[in-house]
Amino acid sequence: MMDSVSMKLLAFVFLLLRCQRASLALAVDFQVEALVEMRTQLGDKRGVLSDWKDNQMSPCYWANVNCQDNKVTTIILSSSGLTGSLSPSIAKLTTLQQLILDNNNITGGIPPEFGNLSGLTILNLGRNNLNGSIPDSLGQLSKLQNLDLSHNYLTGNIPSSFSNLLSLSDINLAYNNIRGAIPQHLLQVAQYNYAGNHLNCGQNLSACERGSTLTGGSKNFKLNVVIGSIAGAVTFSVTVVLVLLWWQRMRYRPEIFIDVSGQNDHMLEFGQIKRFSWRELQIATSNFSEQNVLGKGGFGKVYKGVLPGPNSIKIAVKRLLNVDSRDGEMAFLREVELISIAVHKNILRLIGFCTTPTERLLVYPFMENLSVASRLRDIKLNEPALDWSTRMRIALGAACGLEYLHEHCNPKIIHRDVKAANVLLDGNFEAVVGDFGLAKMVDIGRNTVTTGVRGTMGHVAPEYIKTGRPSVKTDIFGYGVMLLEIVTGERAIAFHPDRIEEAGEILLTDQVKLWMEEGRLLDLVDRNLDAGRRDCPSRAVGGVAAG
Incomplete structure (x- = not known):
């Protein structure tokens, strides 16, 4: 039995959460309802929507959903094996900015209610099995910058209301069954692709696409060969220069990198989790510099690192202590095993690992706001x-x-x-x-x-x-x-x-x-x-x- 003070502490925690819930309830309940209705109309054989449940207070912790100030702003479900149809209830998410559902097997029409998503900047429904006409209401999306409806079975004309899409910078309607004329404004967009339809593009097929980075459409093969050749030559030259600069820098670099005996222990494998080499992590963390230490714990230190490459991905590297002891080895194996099982938005994701005869390291995404x-x-x-x-x-x-x-x-x-x-x-x-x-x-x-x-x-x-x-x-x-x-x-x-x-x-x-x-x-x-x-x-x- 808990004493009265412990009961009060428990009630205190409960009231704290109630306090938060009271401030959010009106704002988020309709979002949960809208997303659950969306899930109901979609087929989800892979279970990517398994945590979209109607008994939860907020959708902001669901997979594939992002929020700002507890309001849904992004839904990304690309290549998720979804079937079924699109629910009009999505339009209830009035703060939605990005709806990305490309490369699935969604059927049916595009709900006219989508025109009520006034904050939408990206709408990507490409590479599905959508049919019917393009709703006129989409012309009301005044903030829309990127529209991809390519590789579907859409029919009818391009709505004249699309002339109102003044923020549009990238549109792809390629490979549908759309007919008629293209509104003049849509030929002035920075990047467009209307190929593979029955549209009036003029004498030249090239008039149907310009600077398109979106999927679909024929490309000029010869131009690609020339560009590819030039790019290849430039890349090779730059690579040679960078290698020489790197060699020169390493030659006179004051830091000493200590090789670890054996470099890699190939006895340990963990499925699809990336294996890093010791040298990769040594370079990423500046030879495990004390200046890069993010924290210390009973099992070792955590270092901030940057993976070399064009994206300069930030990582956190946990370097375990006492790896030759039973406790140290068990801690390493336990963490890899458990994180492989637990995949959730609010659970730390393991990027990769490194093992040598004397070292055990785990690699995670770098958390910008620490702990x-x-x-x-x-x-x-x-x-x-x-x-x-x-x-x-x-x-x-x-x-x-x-x-x-x-x-x-x-x-x-x-x-x-x-x-x-x-x-x-x-x-x-x-x-x-x-x-x-x-x-x-x-x-x-x-x-x-x-x-x-x-x-x-x-x-x-x-x-x-x-x-x-x-x-x-x-x-x-x-x-x-x-x-x-x-x-x-x-x-x-x-x-x-x-x-x-x-x-x-x-x-x-x-x-x-x-x-x-x-x-x-x-x-x-x-x-x-x-x-x-x-x-x-x-x-x-x-x-x-x-x-």
């Missing part, structure tokens, strides 16, 4: 603190990730080290649960697994310490402590001197209990929040205290 812990407590000069809305969005994202591990993985996964430092933040402050070095899998028929007590002080559930048996409740306790970190801005076991009332109160959970017992509700709320924005969390705490 929840760093954004709460390591705020740089002139850097704004996380506002209340963002904090609650982070809490919801982390909850979605944990719910996926607990309920949708087979076998279910217990993280065992849920804390603010292990919840990462991408460029849009979307929460991503990471660091699976302590995670455990649990058989479907069992709720717990016996193991040694692992975790971080201040985040470990008391019953786990007592029994040594982690369960889903272990993660929920850690998540609750993280919520307190999000609200208070404090560490789980350390405080600023002016916030400590008694020397014995060192755990955040104990400190919160003390403040609640004394009715000091505002002391619970992070002082970095604006005074006006501290109202919601303090009211939530007030409701708990009054109860």
